[in-house]
Amino acid sequence: MSITYLDAIRAAQEKALQDDPSVFIYGQDVGKFGGAFKATKNLAEKYPGRVIDSPISEDAMVGLAVGAAMEGMKPVVEMQFADFSTVGLNQMLNHAATTYWRTGRPCPMVLRLPSGGTPGSGPFHSQSMETIYSHYPGLVVMTPATVEDAYSMLLEAIGMEDPVVFCEHKLLYYHLKAEALPSEAGPAFRAHVARPGRDVTCVAYSAMVHEALAAAEELAGEGHEIEVVDLRTVKPLDTDTILASVARTGRLLAVGESWPWGGASAEVVARVASEGFELLDAPPQRLNAKDTPIPYHPNLWAAHRPTAVRIAAALREVLRY
Amino acid sequence: MLRARFAEDKLASLYRAGRIVGGVYLGRGQEALSAAGGVALRKGDVFAPLIRDMAGRLAFGEPLIDVMRTYLGSRLGPMKGRDGNIHRGDLARGILPMISHLGAMVSATAGVLLAKRMKKEKGSVGLTCLGDGATSTGSFHEGLNVAAVEKLPLVVVVADNAYAYSTPKDRQFACADLLDRAKGYGIEGEGVDGTDPEACLDVLGRAVQKAREGSGPQLVVGRLLRLCGHGEHDDGLYVEKDLKNSERGRDCLSVMEKMTQDRGMGKDWEKWKEAAHQEVEEAVKKASEEPVPDPFEEDWRATRTQGAAEAWVEE
Numbered sequence: 001m002s003i004t005y006l007d008a009i010r011a012a013q014e015k016a017l018q019d020d021p022s023v024f025i026y027g028q029d030v031g032k033f034g035g036a037f038k039a040t041k042n043l044a045e046k047y048p049g050r051v052i053d054s055p056i057s058e059d060a061m062v063g064l065a066v067g068a069a070m071e072g073m074k075p076v077v078e079m080q081f082a083d084f085s086t087v088g089l090n091q092m093l094n095h096a097a098t099t100y101w102r103t104g105r106p107c108p109m110v111l112r113l114p115s116g117g118t119p120g121s122g123p124f125h126s127q128s129m130e131t132i133y134s135h136y137p138g139l140v141v142m143t144p145a146t147v148e149d150a151y152s153m154l155l156e157a158i159g160m161e162d163p164v165v166f167c168e169h170k171l172l173y174y175h176l177k178a179e180a181l182p183s184e185a186g187p188a189f190r191a192h193v194a195r196p197g198r199d200v201t202c203v204a205y206s207a208m209v210h211e212a213l214a215a216a217e218e219l220a221g222e223g224h225e226i227e228v229v230d231l232r233t234v235k236p237l238d239t240d241t242i243l244a245s246v247a248r249t250g251r252l253l254a255v256g257e258s259w260p261w262g263g264a265s266a267e268v269v270a271r272v273a274s275e276g277f278e279l280l281d282a283p284p285q286r287l288n289a290k291d292t293p294i295p296y297h298p299n300l301w302a303a304h305r306p307t308a309v310r311i312a313a314a315l316r317e318v319l320r321y
Numbered sequence: 322m323l324r325a326r327f328a329e330d331k332l333a334s335l336y337r338a339g340r341i342v343g344g345v346y347l348g349r350g351q352e353a354l355s356a357a358g359g360v361a362l363r364k365g366d367v368f369a370p371l372i373r374d375m376a377g378r379l380a381f382g383e384p385l386i387d388v389m390r391t392y393l394g395s396r397l398g399p400m401k402g403r404d405g406n407i408h409r410g411d412l413a414r415g416i417l418p419m420i421s422h423l424g425a426m427v428s429a430t431a432g433v434l435l436a437k438r439m440k441k442e443k444g445s446v447g448l449t450c451l452g453d454g455a456t457s458t459g460s461f462h463e464g465l466n467v468a469a470v471e472k473l474p475l476v477v478v479v480a481d482n483a484y485a486y487s488t489p490k491d492r493q494f495a496c497a498d499l500l501d502r503a504k505g506y507g508i509e510g511e512g513v514d515g516t517d518p519e520a521c522l523d524v525l526g527r528a529v530q531k532a533r534e535g536s537g538p539q540l541v542v543g544r545l546l547r548l549c550g551h552g553e554h555d556d557g558l559y560v561e562k563d564l565k566n567s568e569r570g571r572d573c574l575s576v577m578e579k580m581t582q583d584r585g586m587g588k589d590w591e592k593w594k595e596a597a598h599q600e601v602e603e604a605v606k607k608a609s610e611e612p613v614p615d616p617f618e619e620d621w622r623a624t625r626t627q628g629a630a631e632a633w634v635e636e
Contacts, residue, residue, distance in 0.1 A: 050439070057428075058463075060427075060466070060467040063429045063463075064431050064467060067430060067431060069432075071440075075432075091428070094421075094425070095422075098623075102404045140629050160629070236632070239632050
């Protein structure tokens with residue numbers, strides 16, 4: 001039996017509903033319909049009253065979750081697309097994220113964001129929002145790249161006492177498969193070396209991990225060993241694992257699907273430059289999407305985002321220095 | 322009402338003396354409406370006040386000392402110096418700490434009530450307050466609409482004081498009466514003269530009772546004026562004279578005083594005034610003597626989960 005990334009997300013929610021009566025799911029069309037991507041398929045029938053359809057009101061969806069979390073529940077809010085979470089940003093950034101700091105009381109909730117580009121999705125159904133959420137204190141921001149992490153990290157997120165932004169990548173939903181759900185979770189807040197190497201450290205997260213792995217495979221054919229680090233969680237950022245990798249390779253390329261101004265890839269470069277300067281044999285580099293809205297046509301889209309081909313080219317530049 | 326008025330008068334003079342950290346926003350003239358909400362609630366209910374709800378807070382049971390601790394910067398206050406003044410709250414007491422973004426507390430209060438329903442805690446009511454200006458926000462609309470869809474026991478009290486900061490209400494909305502909006506949400510609503518304490522008690526009592534009995538959200542619109550600026554930095558000169566001199570501009574506290582005199586309770590009123598004065602002075606004195614927040618003792622952590630803090634935070 002093979003399990004997709006999307007199956008894993010559904011299974012994690014089912015397990016959370018099963019194990020903890022304080023968990024409930026709230027979002028547009030998540031009830032009987034099972035969600036726009038079917039991430040909550042059959043859950044409303046199995047857990048009556050705990051998988052609740054919301055109006056098209058992103059602000060109120062998050063606000064309601066904040067109130068429910070203050071009252072001891074553990075809401076899991078599904079945004080139909082990460083892009084639409086901008087409408088609920090105020091409640092997430094100013095309300096959920098400040099509650100623990102201001103009151104000393106936990107605000108345990110998960111905001112699930114179907115994120116990232118897919119062909120033909122265009123400017124408003126393709127965005128990666130981790131940069132904005134990571135900028136604000138008080139939030140944990142997860143970006144799982146594998147089926148196993150999608151399952152175990154979502155369970156971890158639901159069990160946390162802090163608000164978690166869970167960025168799940170739509171491109172991975174159906175294509176990424178595993179043999180079985182993991183019985184053990186990877187270490188919390190730790191990055192993972194997805195492919196060992198000694199020539200360049202390529203830091204990536206979410207769908208970009210797979211592009212980076214494909215680029216590493218291509219460069220292996222040219223005699224270069226690329227180490228791919230999967231951040232898993234972008235906030236908090238596991239600086240230690242990144243620095244340890246750069247200590248082995250002396251070179252860094254940080255890749256992000258989001259826009260180039262700021263963000264996780266910029267943070268990785270900044271930390272390596274300031275804390276690992278003496279480890280570097282070449283200027284640390286980064287690769288992101290182009291600085292335009294995300295294009296609709298697949299031809300344009302494929303050129304807009306970092307792909308294995310573009311990552312391989314950037315890695316060759318880093319190696320050439 | 323008396324305690325709220327005297328506490329705020331004191332805060333205003335402390336503000337002018339430079340003793341308050343941050344802004345001071347008063348509820349002068351809105352005490353009757355606010356207090357009536359606090360009185361109508363009981364223990365186990367939820368109250369999400371806004372910036373002009375000192376009276377409602379005290380009526381709901383917020384200790385006066387916590388008020389003064391927050392304004393005077395004592396570290397023993399409920400927010401420990403991390404947030405201040407009107408933003409204070411106490412989740413253990415059911416008082417939600419407001420954020421500045423207007424309308425945001427409507428859905429949060431609805432969320433508390435939804436959680437209570439899911440936990441099978443019956444009979445609790447949530448009450449949140451806002452001004453006429455806040456009804457223009459998307460957050461207000463989304464929150465009240467969700468509460469109506471879920472039929473939650475939520476009372477939304479709008480203090481229609483005719484101005485949002487300096488903007489008169491004809492620049493804020495085009496409907497004749499905010500109460501008309503209730504129909505659009507499919508909920509019940511009732512208007513009240515916000516300067517009349519008895520009427521406020523009556524209407525708020527009824528709204529809370531209806532919500533408690535399962536009639537779904539209730540909208541209450543109190544018509545009144547704020548008898549001060551938006552904050553103590555504002556002289557409020559934009560408020561039209563005719564409006565100030567109208568019935569709407571009455572001071573609810575004077576109405577209350579006359580009411581007590583008419584009922585032969587003039588002596589009681591004087592006694593209450595003296596007791597309120599004394600309580601305010603004592604709270605100010607106590608809070609002034611308490612230690613202030615110490616940046617070296619602050620842990621500077623915005624997250625609670627072990628390991629969730631960034632590397633620059635010492636675990």
